[in-house]
Amino acid sequence: MVTIQDVARAAGVSPATVSRVFNGGNVTAARAESVRQAAAELGFAPNRLARSLRKQQSSVIGLIIPDIENPFFTSLARGVEDAAQRTGMSVVLCNSDEDVEKERRYIDIVMGEQMAGVIVAAASRDRTDLSPLMARGMPVVAVDRRPHDADVDAVMVDNQHGGEVATRHLLRAGYQRVACITGPAGASTSEERLAGYRSALRGELGNDSGDPARAASYIRHADFRVEGGRAAMQELLALPEPPDAVFVANNLMTVGALQALREAGQAPPGVGVLSFGDVPWASLVRPSLTTVELPSYDLGRTAAELLLQRMAGSAALLQTVVLRTTLKPRESTAGPSQA
Amino acid sequence: MVTIQDVARAAGVSPATVSRVFNGGNVTAARAESVRQAAAELGFAPNRLARSLRKQQSSVIGLIIPDIENPFFTSLARGVEDAAQRTGMSVVLCNSDEDVEKERRYIDIVMGEQMAGVIVAAASRDRTDLSPLMARGMPVVAVDRRPHDADVDAVMVDNQHGGEVATRHLLRAGYQRVACITGPAGASTSEERLAGYRSALRGELGNDSGDPARAASYIRHADFRVEGGRAAMQELLALPEPPDAVFVANNLMTVGALQALREAGQAPPGVGVLSFGDVPWASLVRPSLTTVELPSYDLGRTAAELLLQRMAGSAALLQTVVLRTTLKPRESTAGPSQA
DNA sequence: CCCGCCCCTGAAAAGGATTTCTTCCCTGAG
DNA sequence: CTCAGGGAAGAAATCCTTTTCAGGGGCGGG
Numbered sequence: 137m138v139t140i141q142d143v144a145r146a147a148g149v150s151p152a153t154v155s156r157v158f159n160g161g162n163v164t165a166a167r168a169e170s171v172r173q174a175a176a177e178l179g180f181a182p183n184r185l186a187r188s189l190r191k192q193q194s195s196v197i198g199l200i201i202p203d204i205e206n207p208f209f210t211s212l213a214r215g216v217e218d219a220a221q222r223t224g225m226s227v228v229l230c231n232s233d234e235d236v237e238k239e240r241r242y243i244d245i246v247m248g249e250q251m252a253g254v255i256v257a258a259a260s261r262d263r264t265d266l267s268p269l270m271a272r273g274m275p276v277v278a279v280d281r282r283p284h285d286a287d288v289d290a291v292m293v294d295n296q297h298g299g300e301v302a303t304r305h306l307l308r309a310g311y312q313r314v315a316c317i318t319g320p321a322g323a324s325t326s327e328e329r330l331a332g333y334r335s336a337l338r339g340e341l342g343n344d345s346g347d348p349a350r351a352a353s354y355i356r357h358a359d360f361r362v363e364g365g366r367a368a369m370q371e372l373l374a375l376p377e378p379p380d381a382v383f384v385a386n387n388l389m390t391v392g393a394l395q396a397l398r399e400a401g402q403a404p405p406g407v408g409v410l411s412f413g414d415v416p417w418a419s420l421v422r423p424s425l426t427t428v429e430l431p432s433y434d435l436g437r438t439a440a441e442l443l444l445q446r447m448a449g450s451a452a453l454l455q456t457v458v459l460r461t462t463l464k465p466r467e468s469t470a471g472p473s474q475a
Numbered sequence: 476m477v478t479i480q481d482v483a484r485a486a487g488v489s490p491a492t493v494s495r496v497f498n499g500g501n502v503t504a505a506r507a508e509s510v511r512q513a514a515a516e517l518g519f520a521p522n523r524l525a526r527s528l529r530k531q532q533s534s535v536i537g538l539i540i541p542d543i544e545n546p547f548f549t550s551l552a553r554g555v556e557d558a559a560q561r562t563g564m565s566v567v568l569c570n571s572d573e574d575v576e577k578e579r580r581y582i583d584i585v586m587g588e589q590m591a592g593v594i595v596a597a598a599s600r601d602r603t604d605l606s607p608l609m610a611r612g613m614p615v616v617a618v619d620r621r622p623h624d625a626d627v628d629a630v631m632v633d634n635q636h637g638g639e640v641a642t643r644h645l646l647r648a649g650y651q652r653v654a655c656i657t658g659p660a661g662a663s664t665s666e667e668r669l670a671g672y673r674s675a676l677r678g679e680l681g682n683d684s685g686d687p688a689r690a691a692s693y694i695r696h697a698d699f700r701v702e703g704g705r706a707a708m709q710e711l712l713a714l715p716e717p718p719d720a721v722f723v724a725n726n727l728m729t730v731g732a733l734q735a736l737r738e739a740g741q742a743p744p745g746v747g748v749l750s751f752g753d754v755p756w757a758s759l760v761r762p763s764l765t766t767v768e769l770p771s772y773d774l775g776r777t778a779a780e781l782l783l784q785r786m787a788g789s790a791a792l793l794q795t796v797v798l799r800t801t802l803k804p805r806e807s808t809a810g811p812s813q814a
Numbered sequence: 815c816c817c818g819c820c821c822c823t824g825a826a827a828a829g830g831a832t833t834t835c836t837t838c839c840c841t842g843a844g
Numbered sequence: 845c846t847c848a849g850g851g852a853a854g855a856a857a858t859c860c861t862t863t864t865c866a867g868g869g870g871c872g873g874g
Binding site for chain 1: 476518520521522523524525526527528535543544546549550552553556560565566567568569570572577580581583584586587588589607610611730733734754755759760761
């Protein structure tokens with residue numbers, strides 16, 4: 137490896153001078169030029185490890201997401217990246233795979249590599265532990281999911297409100313038995329979307345919301361994946377009185393639910409389907425899917441901006457930014473009579 | 476930050492001993508225990524920067540891909556990650572965004588951070604420059620796309636063969652005027668798939684392949700993105716004698732092509748559509764899409780395994796592994812009469 | 815003409831972990 | 845009983861860069 141020493145020797149100066157050339161110190165033009173030339177000839181690239189070790193900071197920020205195959209998170213990642221690039225930072229992506237253990241390992245790496253900051257979409261509300269990061273004073277921003285006890289900046293989606301609007305939309309379209317497939321019990325997004333669903337039921341149906349046992353049986357917790365959504369939908373369809381509409385709390389599970397529906401010989405809008413979060417290629421799906429659109433890109437962008445503020449030390453108080461969702465009514469919730 | 480010195484002081488030993496406890500040197504059991512306890516109490520996590528700097532190696536491998544929003548690459552990333560995890564390595568992902576400049580920056584980072592190795596799906600065949608990596612003796616594996624002049628291990632897809640099989644399938648289904656939307660002229664994947672298309676035309680049509688000018692006008696270079704595919708399809712449909720089938724060289728452009736088709740009031744299989752690479756949620760698309768399936772996950776897995784071999788020094792000669800594609804005939808290429 | 819100040823430069827320390835080198839002590843064999 | 849050998853632990857060097865400190869030279873002002 138070619139080091140700053142080699143360059144210094146080649147240019148006939150001290151290592152300190154070479155460093156100054158690259159970091160903007162006071163060096164006479166002629167000398168600077170000869171250093172630059174020597175560096176180019178030798179193919180010198182500063183060792184970022186040594187640099188970060190010495191400066192106690194790096195220009196890399198970590199982004200930990202739970203599912204790299206979910207377009208929601210890749211779009212979010214793009215938002216983070218674009219915002220970071222604008223200030224010369226680079227982003228490295230860590231896929232925790234909804235696994236708290238893997239996530240812990242990546243958190244160790246983020247700390248160990250002395251990254252400048254980290255944006256986390258937590259794998260679990262209760263079991264994700266950000267405290268080591270906090271203890272090190274590392275800038276942290278939570279995105280999409282807020283870990284239970286962490287005092288960090290956060291960028292969220294108005295899950296409950298979105299869930300409420302979605303469910304109300306189904307009810308008003310004329311569906312009578314609206315079910316809900318939500319995510320794992322541990323996740324904040326699951327719970328909030330479910331809370332929105334419940335609140336809409338209460339609001340629209342009043343107190344005569346019927347059999348509470350039946351109401352409970354219409355709620356399913358799955359894993360935010362395609363297979364989980366499919367299994368949950370199969371269970372719902374097997375009920376003695378199956379639902380005539382379903383509010384699915386994320387995009388991947390919606391795909392699974394649609395598969396299960398098709399296998400059972402049914403289809404929207406006969407059974408209403410509403411997805412929380414965009415299904416990519418939604419434009420190609422027939423009937424087109426009603427969705428609650430999430431500002432995934434902006435979620436990422438905002439999180440990155442917050443992190444950069446925090447890193448610059450300009451943000452004093454903790455902030456929580458909540459972004460709005462938008463209901464996009466399409467064919468899949470046209471109403472039970474439109475089957 | 477709590478350093479090895481702090482732990483040493485707390486445990487009443489030297490830093491060297493602490494290091495030995497964590498890296499498997501000879502330390503008496505009692506002392507080792509007290510060190511471990513002190514470390515736990517202080518919340519000590521070794522500074523990976525310092526460690527890597529000293530050891531001249533890290534346990535992180537870089538993965539540079541051109542489009543994080545393309546499911547093909549995320550699936551590939553999963554393959555890499557799973558293989559790496561198995562040996563205790565971690566993967567950080569860099570999104571070059573098909574941009575050679577961004578890619579160069581990430582290559583700098585990979586080198587500067589002294590990562591253990593790197594897997595690259597190059598943004599450009601001609602302009603991607605892996606030579607700095609080679610010069611440093613860093614283990615490198617090219618995946619999916621082979622940079623022009625690089626002597627590196629590679630894991631590829633049999634693009635030409637796949638393109639040939641796909642095009643032949645369209646011709647045999649009865650389509651007369653088969654067009655091709657391929658990727659940027661600079662990319663190896665574009666060229667090879669196009670070559671397959673051409674070779675199939677020659678093979679099936681013999682020498683009477685008609686007007687060479689028309690043949691050329693049926694070929695479009697786009698950018699591997701949705702919008703590019705749509706624009707290319709619009710151009711094709713605007714021809715005086717529009718094609719009655721199209722072979723699209725990647726999944727995203729296929730989505731765009733389908734959109735353009737729909738806007739023009741047409742649909743498969745009246746106009747045959749065949750996608751090179753899976754379109755996610757393909758099962759939800761009607762009519763279902765004929766695709767050439769790519770072993771994206773295995774591509775990643777194999778690349779990682781190759782890289783690990785190379786890192787271990789056990790692979791002497793350069794290897795190029797070529798994985799097979801599979802044609803999955805579905806409804807979208809049923810034939811022109813099936814419209 | 816001299817003094818003081820500023821600019822440029824090099825020497826050396828710092829940053830945190832690993833590893834070599836050295837020392838010390840204990841055990842076992844002759 | 846003595847000596848060789850080996851295991852355990854500390855001191856110090858090392859990895860590469862940045863940054864502080866100190867010194868030297870030139871220039872302007874008094």
